[in-house]
Amino acid sequence: MINKKLPDKTVERLSMYRRALLNYVAAGNHHIFSHELASLLHITPVQVRRDIMLIGYTGTLRQGYDAKELIDIIGKIIDTREGQKVAVVGIGNLGRSIMGYISGKRTKMSIVAAFDNNSDKVDRVYAGIPCYHVDRMVEIIKQEGISIAVISVPGEEAVKVAETLVMAGIKGIFNFSPRPLNVPSHVYLQEYDIITMLEKIAYFVKKI
């Protein structure tokens, strides 16, 4: 099952399945049917079964899926052995809120470094994470083996920051700045802009 790449959207849902399942077992449950898992996410049971088929796990006819097993399989797919390390670049409002959000969560990933160019912010600790000057970024990313970076600097700075990250050998970039980035094909890029999404909502609200 493992070496073929899964569809983008399936991977997103796997992450959501896992979270829902963690709550589900924490509440003392053991087995779950596709239609139950589906209703936790407000999607269809077929979608659930298809995703689970794609990862090669199979449930049983009378009990459905073993929640713990499913959690483990998803972990094998998404996580790496030691948990991938993440850096946040730009410790403004957004960067800090993301750091606070992720630090508390039970996910194998961990934010291990933050970077900023404002000297008031460097050499301090935010949500338990040390903030370094951005000049040390390449050095620390290599030293710590950081593979993923979140960009939350102002748009004007984002291109330069991304170039540095690529140079440092980063493999995945999550860009929150409104500036579209261009990275080599061996770097996975995810962009997200809140205003774009709000404007999309605005459009569809008009149409409703």
Add this chain to the structure above:
Amino acid sequence: MINKKLPDKTVERLSMYRRALLNYVAAGNHHIFSHELASLLHITPVQVRRDIMLIGYTGTLRQGYDAKELIDIIGKIIDTREGQKVAVVGIGNLGRSIMGYISGKRTKMSIVAAFDNNSDKVDRVYAGIPCYHVDRMVEIIKQEGISIAVISVPGEEAVKVAETLVMAGIKGIFNFSPRPLNVPSHVYLQEYDIITMLEKIAYFVKKI
């Protein structure tokens, strides 16, 4: 051109085109070719032309598109006459960072109210926006004619908040909590979870 619904992804790109074009004209330019606009977003020229075809605008063969006209057309599609009004529910780290981000921006939407249930936060002003107690939400949403809401409360509270928003007549919801929501079909729902997206990045980074 106008009454048919545009594809989801096209609407997202229109928002990005507009932003890029605003910078472009601010820099003193007037006309733009599809390949130029494409390269600002790192997409293909065909994609640009197809989107522009869908909105019924046409450029000229030798000059390409008139940037200002295009900005206006996109405005007609996305914006409403007076600009849709937005509320933010849950003024924690994320809520405040979003409020700060959007307030500064030239978009026709405006955040006109914030809500929280923590008495330390209500009756104060954040980024120029008044924060009310969540008990007054229905009242104020109706009174102000707010059509879109951002949910940034903890997961446990999100379902309840969403129900109240629907009751208040909200038309579009942007949910940042990790709890999947269920809303009637006349409400447009957009969900986004940063951890899910980070885990997706983690997966594809492993595959690269």
Add this chain to the structure above:
DNA sequence: ATAACATTGTTAATGAAATAACATTATCTT
């Protein structure tokens, strides 16, 4: 004037994602 060119606008083809259809099977009921 005509050919070459660069660009748009549109239709056609491909690819990705979601949904539907259905075959299979373990369990329960009678």
Add this chain to the structure above:
DNA sequence: AAGATAATGTTATTTCATTAACAATGTTAT
């Protein structure tokens, strides 16, 4: 033991999004 039932797993179809192909056209060069 046979049939009904309620699930799963898989293949087929449909829908949505992107990419490719190409015809149309105004501009420039010869």
